[in-house]
Amino acid sequence: MTAQLNARGDVAVLVPAAGAGLRLGPGGPKALRLLAGEPLLVHAVRRVAAAPSVRLIIVAAPAADVEAVRALLAPVAPVTVVAGGAERQHSVAAALAAVPEDVGVVLVHDAARALTPPELVESVAAAVRGGCAAVIPVLPVVDTIKEVGSAGAEGPSGPAEVVLGTVDRAVLRSVQTPQGFRRDVLAAAHAAGLAAHTDDAGMVEKAGIPVTCVPGSDLAMKITRPLDLVIAEALLHVA
Numbered sequence: 001m002t003a004q005l006n007a008r009g010d011v012a013v014l015v016p017a018a019g020a021g022l023r024l025g026p027g028g029p030k031a032l033r034l035l036a037g038e039p040l041l042v043h044a045v046r047r048v049a050a051a052p053s054v055r056l057i058i059v060a061a062p063a064a065d066v067e068a069v070r071a072l073l074a075p076v077a078p079v080t081v082v083a084g085g086a087e088r089q090h091s092v093a094a095a096l097a098a099v100p101e102d103v104g105v106v107l108v109h110d111a112a113r114a115l116t117p118p119e120l121v122e123s124v125a126a127a128v129r130g131g132c133a134a135v136i137p138v139l140p141v142v143d144t145i146k147e148v149g150s151a152g153a154e155g156p157s158g159p160a161e162v163v164l165g166t167v168d169r170a171v172l173r174s175v176q177t178p179q180g181f182r183r184d185v186l187a188a189a190h191a192a193g194l195a196a197h198t199d200d201a202g203m204v205e206k207a208g209i210p211v212t213c214v215p216g217s218d219l220a221m222k223i224t225r226p227l228d229l230v231i232a233e234a235l236l237h238v239a
């Protein structure tokens with residue numbers, strides 16, 4: 001039975017939280033690493049649960065930690081916890097399988113984006129409700145972006161790279177979560193068994209479905225590397 005948060009909400013939020021966090025360094029699964037004394041997953045779920053549209057939350061936890069994550073989240077919000085998979089998209093598929101048939105809007109949100117404000121959850125959900133099949137929050141790219149290739153020779157720190165070209169950043173966007181979908185659209189993309197993708201919108205896009213952008217939030221940064229934890233701690237007073 002799927003735990004309900006708010007019976008009047010129309011949105012299920014899937015929270016993939018089963019990643020190892022290799023880029024963050026040693027210290028166990030990333031979603032359980034502490035930020036100001038609380039696991040990232042607790043920060044993330046608390047903010048998702050504060051969004052009025054959210055009827056239920058399904059967390060994909062590391063398989064060995066399912067019971068521990070249930071106990072951890074019980075005081076935070078009513079959530080359903082399932083075992084995640086080897087890749088992010090397997091974790092999302094496991095959580096999607098637990099969504100009841102009568103939920104029409106499904107959001108997928110990284111536990112690693114622990115400070116994402118409830119307002120962003122609402123704006124993505126509203127865009128799906130307003131008729132968009134798939135919705136992603138985006139930010140402009142702030143650095144100059146180069147395409148590189150191998151120079152075919154060894155440099156001081158491994159194979160040397162050379163610049164092949166400069167990409168027009170005006171047409172590029174940095175993509176965040178939550179990503180929102182009509183439930184049938186997300187389910188069809190996962191059922192199609194597409195090749196590996198780093199985000200769900202990529203799977204939907206490959207299926208030929210239009211993906212709509214809405215403004216993202218600096219607070220929805222992904223905690224990926226050690227410096228990101230320091231930045232997130234500094235942001236806590238505004239997030």
Ligand SMILES: Nc1ccn([C@@H]2O[C@H](COP(=O)(O)OP(=O)(O)OP(=O)(O)O)[C@@H](O)[C@H]2O)c(=O)n1
Binds near residue numbers: 019
């Ligand atoms: N098998 C996986 C891999 C990732 N994730 C989740 O997907 C989100 C985004 O992934 P990322 O930030 O890249 O996390 P990790 O895969 O844990 O990081 P790394 O690549 O550094 O190991 C995270 O909330 C992570 O827990 C997941 O549920 N299952």
Ligand SMILES: C[C@](O)(CO)[C@H](O)COP(=O)(O)O
Binds near residue numbers: 088198
């Ligand atoms: C889904 C995502 O957060 C969009 O930016 C991102 O692709 C997930 O991170 P990963 O490092 O690619 O797994």
